[in-house]
Amino acid sequence: MSYLEYQVKYVPSGFRKLLYLNWPIFFLVSAVCGAGFLMLYSVAGGSMDPWARPQMQRFGLGMVLMLIVGLVPIWFWRNMAVLAYAVALILLGLVEVIGVERNGSQRWLDLGPMDLQPSELMKISLVMLLAAYYDWLPLDKVSRPLWIVIPLILIAIPAFLVLRQPDLGTTLLLVMGGGAVLFLAGVHWAYFASVIAAAIGLVTAVFTSRGTPWQLLQDYQYARIDTFLDPSKDPLGAGYHIMQAKIAFGSGGWTGRGYMQGTQSRLNFLPEKETDFIFTTLAEEFGFLGASTLLLLYALIILFCIASAMTNKDRFASLLTLGVAVTFFLYFAVNMAMVTGLAPVVGVPLPLVSYGGSAMLVLMIGFGLVQSAHVHKPR
Template sequence: MSMSLSGAPVQLGLGRKLLRLNWALPILLAIVSLVGFAMLYSVAGGDFDPWARAQIIRFTVGFLGMFIVAMIDIRLWYKAAWPFYIFAFALLIAVEFVGTKGMGAVRWIDLGPIKLQPSELMKIALVVVLARYYHDQRPDRVKNIFLLFPPLLLIALPAALVIKQPDLGTAVLLCAGGVAIMFMAGASLWFFGLLVVGAGVLIYAIFGSCGQDWQILKDYQCRRLTTFLDPASDPQGAGYHITQSKIAFGSGGYSGMGYTQGPQSRLDFLPEKHTDFIFTTLGEEFGLIGALTLLCLYMVILFIGLMATLRIKHTFGRLVATGVCFTFFCYFAINMAMVMGLAPVVGVPLPLVSYGGTSMLVILFAFGLLLSAQVHGRVPFKKRTDA
C-alpha cells in the first residue's frame, strides 16, 4: 500500500471505507425521510397510496445509491467533472427542444419509465465542476480577479437556461450553491460585496420591470411576486396558495391538530399539499413543536456536514461537500420561507419530505458525493501543477 505525503492511504478497502463513513448523516437523512413518509401518508387521508408507498420505494433506491456513490473514490468524480458538466449542460439545451411540459414549464425529458429533469442533474454537475475548477487553481491565486469570470460563467449559463424553462426556484438554487462554493474557495470578499449590491440592483430591476415593456420575468412569475408582497391582492387566485398556507400553518398552534387531523389539508383547502406545501400540513398537524423539530433536524444535518467538510484535506472534496450542504440549506430554507409567506412561491420542494422522485434521488446522490468526499478525505490528488 503506497502512502501519500500526508500519510493517508492511496487506496482504501471497502471495509475501511465503511468504517470511516460518517454514519450520523445517513441516519439523520433517513429520519427526515421517515417524517416525509408519515406526512405523505397523512395528506392522503391516512393512506399509503398514492404517495407514501411510491416515496418509500424511491427513498430505498436512492438511499442504496447514496452508499454506492459514497464508496466510489472521490477522484473519479474529480476526473469526470468536466464531461459531467458538459453532459448536463447539453441535456439542458436538449430539454428546450424535446422536453415535456409540466405546470406551465418545460422541465422533463421523457425517457419512458424515467422522467429526466436535467436541471436537477445540473445542480450536482455545477457543484462538481466548480469544485474541480478551484481545486485546479494555485491557492495563492484564488483572489485574482480574473479567476472570478470562469466560475461565474459556469453558473450563469445553466442558470439562464433554467430561468428560461421557466424554473425560478432551481435557478436560485444553482446560483446560491455556486456562489457559496466561490465564497468557500476563497474568492475576494470585495467580490461578494459587489455581488450583494449587484443582486440588490437586479432584484430591484426585476420588480421594476413587471408590467413594463422590458419585463424580465414571465407574467405568472410577476404575479407571484406581487402576490407575495401582498397576498390579499388576489385571495382566490395566486394569493390563494399563500393565504391558505398561512391559515393552515398558523392554526397549528403549539402542538398542532394531531397526526392526520389537519382539517385544512384534509379538506383540500391547501393546494399542492403533498409537494411544495407539505411543510404547511406538518405545521398544522404537529404545530410549532413539529415544525421546529424538523428545522432542527435539518440544521443538525448541516452542522454534521460542516464538521465533516472541515476534516477533508483536499480542496475538491471540501468544495463538493460545501456545495452539497449549501444547496441542501437553500432547499429547506426557501421552501419554509415560501410556505410561511416570507418568500415568493418559487417551487422549491422540502428536501426528503416533499413528494417527488427526482429531487429525492438528487439529494441522496448529492449526499453520496459528500460522504464520498468525507470517506476519501485524505486521498492524494495528482495536481496538474505538480505534473
C-alpha cells in the same frame, strides 16, 4: 491525485469503509425521509398510494446509490466532475428540445418508468465541477478576474437554460449554490460585496421607479409583488395559495391538529400539497414542535457536513461537501421561507420530504459524495 499528496496515516479499505461512513448524516437523512413518508401517507388521505409507496421505493434506491457513491474513492468523482457537468448540460439542452411539459413549464425528460428532471442533476454536477475547478486552480489565481469569469460562465449556462423552462426557483438555487462555492473557495470579499450592493440597488430602483415614467417592471409584475407582500389583499386570487398556506401553517399551533387531522390539507385548501407545500401539512398536523424538529434535523445535517468539511484537508472534498450542504440548505430554507410567507412562491420542493423522484435521487447521490469525501478523508 491520491493520498500520496498528503501525509496519510491510515486508509480504510474494502468493507471497513462502512465503519468510516458519516453515520450521523446517514441517520439524519433517513429520519428526514421518514418524516416525508409520514406526510405523503397523510396527504393521500391515509394511503400508501399514490405518493408514499413510490417515494419509499426511490428512497431504497437512493440509499443504495448513496452507499455505492460513498464507497467509491473521492478522486474518482473529482475526475468525473467535467463529464457529469457535460452530461447534465446535454440533458438540459434536450429538455429544451424534447422535454415534457407540465403546468406550463418544460422541465422533464420522459425516461419510460420515471421522468428525469435534469435541472436537479445539474445542481450537484455544477457544485462538483466548481469544486474540481478550484481544486485545480492555484490559490493565488483564485481572485483574479479572468479566473472568476470562467466559473461564472459555468454557472450562467445552466442557469439560463433552466430559466427558459421556466423554473425561477431552480435557477436561483443554481446561481446561489454556485456563488456559495466561489465564496468558499476564497474569491475576494469585494466581489460578493459589490454583487450584493448591486442587487440591493436594483431592488431599490425597481421599487422607487414604480409609478414614474421610467418604471422598470410592468404593472402586473408589481401587482404580483404586492400580493406577495400582503396576500390578504387578494385572498381569492393570486394571494390565495399564500393565504391558505399560512392558515394551514398557523392553525397547527403548538402541538398540531394531530396526524391526518389537518383540515386544510385534508380538504384540499392547500396547493401542491404533496410537493412544494408539504411542509404546511406537517406544520398543521404536528404543530410548532413538529415543524421545528424537522428544521433542527435539517440544521444538524448542515452542521455535520460543515464539521466533516472542516476536518478534511482535501480541497475538492471539502468544497464538494460544503457545496452539497449549501445546495441542501438553499432547498429547505427557500421552501420554508416560501410556505411561511417570508419569500415569494417560486416552486422549490422541501428536500427529501416532497414527492419527487429526481430531487430525491440527486440529493442521495449528493450525500453519497459527502460520504465519499468523509470516508476518503486524508487521515
